[in-house]
Amino acid sequence: MVLAWQSRIVPALCVSMAVLAAASAAAQTPELRWGGDAEGGAPFVEADPSDPSRVVGFEVDIAQLLAEGLGRTPRFVQTGFTTIDASVARGDFDIGLSGIEDSFARRTRLAVTVPYYRFREILTVRAADAARYRTLADLRGRRVATLASTLAFELLTEAEKEHGVIVVPYEDDVHPYTDLTVGRVDAVLLDAVLAERGVRRHPGLANQPTSMGVGYYVGILAPGNTALRDQINEILKQAMRDGRLEAIFRRWNMWNDDQPSLYARVTAEESDTVPPVQATALPLSVWESTRRYFPSLLTAAMITLVLSVLSMALAVVVGVLIASGRVYGPAPVKAVLTGWVELIRGTPLLLQLFVIYYGLATVVQLPAFLAALIGLGLNYGAYESEIYRGALEAVPEGQLDAARTLGFSDRQTLFLIRGPQALRLALAPMTNDFVALLKDSSLVSLITVVELTKQTTIFASNIGSWFVPGMVCAVLYLVLSLPVSHLARRLEQRWRRP
């Protein structure tokens, strides 16, 4: 198995370099800056396999079509899928095109184009389960994967209440299908374009024929940019009439019988906009959504806290073992442990999490929470070990001599004299590390654990603003970390006077 993150990170890098190169070439004609996520891959936007400095995909062709109509040069701007809304609103690019779904929420806070593609939400299961998992109702108590902040995610959140399915949100649309293959989840709900690609790549999977919902792809622009939006709508409608849009979708094998009726409705003059079919709820006020999201933020904060406390406990155990080995062990043990510490400290935590969760999946399929716990624990264990080693070595040799002349064994010296003093020295850096771990634990959302930052991202993308969710999230992190710092200060004071 080729590691998926590897195959996706490299093209993303190449694309950003290509963007820089293209910027200088196109300086003479005005640009149409369009944002998308090349990690989303084919058929949306991906680095051209034969020339990774270029992007290809139906969104690339649509951007080209729009740019031609506007007399501009298209310029691709790489943006993470979940931040496209926020980026276009703050003016990072003119239009976002990346399989972006139409929704009431988007319409209220952004300028949205007419829909240009109609898709169905499709349930994908392992072929062996095709007979028993036909609908969401069949999946009570089962884990169902999807992409966070999508229509499918909303459908699943509803199904969670109604049918008791367990929603597992992913940051990308590749791993839901690999995890379905290895059995970490029992179904994936995503749009048909992704579902068909998933089944093509994983022969053991099957798509259920019934559609679970219908949605539309649209382009999004900053709220004040309605003039450009209207121009773009006209270009899209013209392309629907003269078959250029159809040609694009045929080229990407996406054309189907759903599209002509959509085009007919869009191009009919009287219906300027087509309302999204799956309108789950009318947009709420910020305060009302905060009130609604608050319980889930609290739950996520608990997950962050529990994960951090357990990871820190593991890190302390690992750290003590490594430090003892490095201070007391024979030379080969010291060498191996030194190598381990350098390996862990010299590579990114995110990479370690991916290797533990996805890389090891063919050998051992760790549940996401456990993988997160092990990843954070091992990573911080390496840092803890350095703190403890330094602290042990900081206890004066003379005290060790004194302990020996009193008849203490090496073990007694460690537990009664060296250890307790080292612990006092290690306390302040350990507190720092715990607070850092509390915040680093947000990285585990990339292996599907929904902790505080992830829940905040979902909240923010739902209401289309980071301001209130960011504040609430910050306050919750402070509520978690301040007592730790306070406790550490109290302990230090207590140790000053026994």
Place this chain on the structure above:
Amino acid sequence: MSVLAIRGLEVLRGARPVVRGVSFDVARGEILAVMGASGAGKTSVLRAVAGLERIAGGCIAIDGLQLTAGALPRGERLRELHRRVGMVFQFHHLFEHLTAVHNVWLALVHVQRQPRREAERRARELLDHLGVGARADALPRELSGGEAQRVAIARALAVGPPLLLMDEPTASLDPARRGELAATLRGLAAEGRTIIVATHDEEFARSCASRVLIMDDGRVVR
């Protein structure tokens, strides 16, 4: 009868000999001052007797226990040794995280297996006896040099060793305290303890020692 007998002692620091064929005896109740310039080998002799330095040659007999060339004593032999020898270091090396009295009773409880209550009572008695009973609950960093030294003496004496070793005891004391220390050591000797003091303080040596040994370049010269 001698409490300590050293015969042909050799100690190496790395490959360099720092004690070269030292022999002497110390009788019960004696205060022996080992004098000499820095690097003469005084401290190394004391450390070898305390089981902190590997013996490269010769032997040491302490109250019936033989130390010979080879590995440092461990386990039961180490505990045997430290029922016979207590050591007070130049910089005291009190356990910084424990109070004075806790420093004194720690080994009584964890090495000698005495009940904690009894050990603490004995520790307070010893501190009283050495004139620092009032400082029993202070942490080492709160003690003056002289107080810390008395606590270190109490810690070394707690298990009741017949032989007490002191390395440069006057280094951290002002002249008045030196007089007090000399008196304390004479008192301990009068109770039947044997004391060896490594020092280069001639006046102090004269004021308390019953005998003076002079070392130079790893040998006893006088």
